[in-house]
Amino acid sequence: MKLILSTSNIMKGGRPSVIRQPPTQKSNIELINSLHSNFLASQQPDTNGESNTNGSTNGSHPPPSTAWTLQGDDALYIPAIDFSQPGLAEERDQYDITVKLFYLPGIPVSRRCAHTREAIDLVLKELHVESIDLLIVSFPGILFDADDDSEEEESSSDQEADDFDSMVQTWRVLESLQEKGMIAQLGVAEFGSERLTRFLPHTKVKPSVDQINLKDCCVVPKSLILYAKQEHIQLLTHNDCNDILPVGTTRELLGPADKGAGILASSPDEKDGIQGDVEPQWVVKYTAVVKDRGVVENKGYFALADVGTCVKGRS
């Protein structure tokens, strides 16, 4: 079974993403917290009615998951999403819409074509738009290290490292979406200058953006700055970690008991929820910024996980 997790608009959700931490420290706290709080909020009875006088749900049990999730054709939406709500307040051309797609470690490259379509379709549906301005893809296992002048990009482990061919293969998919007009510009994340130099000749549509995380802002390898300038690639900053949604975290979020959403069983064989292994497939983050005002109007995440019999063997 597929599970589609969503945060809704985290800019308007209270206590969103603001965490007291060193500004350049990478983190997935924003994703985890906003999923968690969206689940909690969706479990509350409607608050826009006039009733609900004693406000709190202290001591009462959370409602059954059927009350706040939605079984769609092929997936369980957690929580239920009402796509009929308008996504943006103003006209499309007022916005810059950036989407970042995280391919997760250990998920076969062969699924990426479908995953990319799925993720982008959800974002387009949520925002009620027909195209996005920039799609940045994050490949698993690439770590850019600004301190490392040797320009060696480390892989977290050989097994999980994305090999070069698969990146090129994935890029073809993105190029075809770009050709169809769904995406205006493409970008990559965490590429050093060596990897960029190797990658560029294999592309029809060059990445316009390389998004890097800087531990100390002012240490960027000169070679990367020069190369990016020469190739007209904009270097942007981010603070996402690339293993953004590990399996354990997913089970915690969706499992039973106090902390979880009460969807999944506490372990694959327990009977306190949906049984079977859970396997997050991808995460997508979207941001809609009003161009000439710099206001972030809508920002959120979708994540897709397979559970139970749906978890395919990794070939």
Next chain:
Amino acid sequence: MGLLALGTALEWPEAKKKAPQVRQWGIEQLLANWNRAKGKERDALLWGDEVEYLVVALDDGERKSRLSLAQADILKSLARDEALWKTGSCNNNNNSEHDGEDPPHFHPEFGRFMLEATPGRPWGIGFKDLLKVESNMKWRREVAKAHMASNEFPITLTTFPRLGTKDDYIQPYYPPSGPALRSQFVPDEIANPHIRFPTLAANIRSRRGRKVELNVPIFKDANTPRPFKDPTVNYDLHKWPEDDDVRNGAAKDDHVYMDAMAFGMGSCCLQITFQAKNMTEGRRLYDQLSPLGPILLALTAATPIYKGFLVDTDVRWNQIGGAVDDRTREELGEAPLKNDRWRIPKSRYASNSTYISQDPRLRKEYLDPDLVVDEGIKKRLMDGGMDELLATHFAHLFIRDPLVIFSEDLEELDVNKADHFENLQSTNWQHMRFKPPPPESDIGWRVEFRSMEIQITDFENAAFSIFIVLITRAILSFDLSFYIPISRTTENMETAHARNAVLDQKFYFRKDPFPRRAPKNAPLPNGASAFSSATSSAVNTPPPSPPLGPVESEYELMTIADIVNGCSDGSFPGLIPLVESYLNSVNVDVETRCFLATYLDLIRKRADGTLWTGARWIREFVAKHPSYKHDSVVSEEICYDLVKAVEEMTGKEGQQGSVGWEMLRGRKT
């Protein structure tokens, strides 16, 4: 300050008679303009900073620094160049760094020793624009300097340390005690000679019935006399009736006494003006920036010296308030009300007293219960269609009298102009200003943030300007609320005056700035609800559900470090983390982010005490000066060395252990 057209300025007794007419016409102009502009939509964010300078003349031979009264010559020379730039016939803009930037604008100010400079074109939110701010500020300084004598410099101290002393602190020298100011410390020639300024000063004094009165507590050092009696006060002058003021107790023990508008309006500030998307957003920013006013005042503190003495306060604010305080004894509550209409708790220059946003989070309890309003004006505005909140705001500003009236302007009312409205609006110098679009222009609704002190270097001035811009973006993006009862902001403003308030004092601040999670079937995602109806809970109150707790539980006393950097217990997230979080949600290029990081780092470290405020640096400079006698006196020699150091700092910015590193770098290397 914009300059009005020349004309015949009325002296106070005449002006007083015409005040009701000016107010009435001003209100009609406001209504006409409001009706024209209330539907103005989708204006881009544009913003501008205003930097004010003192012009000092250094006399290296005598080791003296003086204020230069050369403003008019400098401005004339600058205007000539600006005109040449515009016609394109001048190529002396050989500075390619500023290609594509319009040449800066220079404006006169109240003090004849002052200049104001603004960017040639307003800034946008493009992050590349943010990178230009600091270099543009430096450019302005270079341009200004190029039009001065070789020993003259534009410096950005808030006040000249020895303004109003007995020696020749101005150049050219004029003796004090002229007919307009009647000050025993400064001559009339200290003010801009444009008729508006002497009239303003004279009518404030005349309306008030005596000279303005500023008493700033002396900083008591080891050898300061106790009690301290300001030794510069002359009790034996008999030239003007106002010379009696000091014999009637105007100068207080243990205080430095000053008696003229120049001591306040001669201060330099750093002001930022934003254009909002529409009136709704402007009103929202006005409200949400208001609680930040005192916080930024304490963070930018830079005014520890008056009239040659170290004082026990760190900021300029109340001195300006006192310097333009035109309230009568009746209005001040010192005499029973007979001729005047009401008691007025604040000077025309003070923290603001109104909230104006139609935000459902604005609770009645936040409003000032004792707000003085002109009910007739409020009714006229509401009859004209304005909602009660905004009508109350303007009916509050219009309790004042217009101070400078030109008889030529009273012949016919032109509702396509705003001159009478601006007469009142622009002489209400509150720490926030809500500005309707000027008639017959493309400019939108604007909000001005006015509390910050000017900083010595352009690095700091850029940092604080950009910080405020980013805060406004975070407010709008996260839909933040900093609401506290507005009387608490008034208290915070007083708190910000204390010596070293930035580290030693606590300020009332809202604990949770985040919106409540929107109900599941919320209407539109972005602020759209805000303009959906004309009602707000402050006006028309069905309380939102679930019921709200007591207002007192919404805020608490916090240190500036907590407010800026966040509470360690995680309760208040902190202004800097809010800004960082905003920046993490938008596409920022590496170079810009690095620049912004150095700005945010400065503010973070000012807040936690790692870096000194300007006020602290100046105090330490005086304390360590070999000729300082620990008697609170800032001598001509110290003043000269201080001004020299400040001038050096504007160039070197504390790098490699140069002067000011404690304020700018935090380390000597």
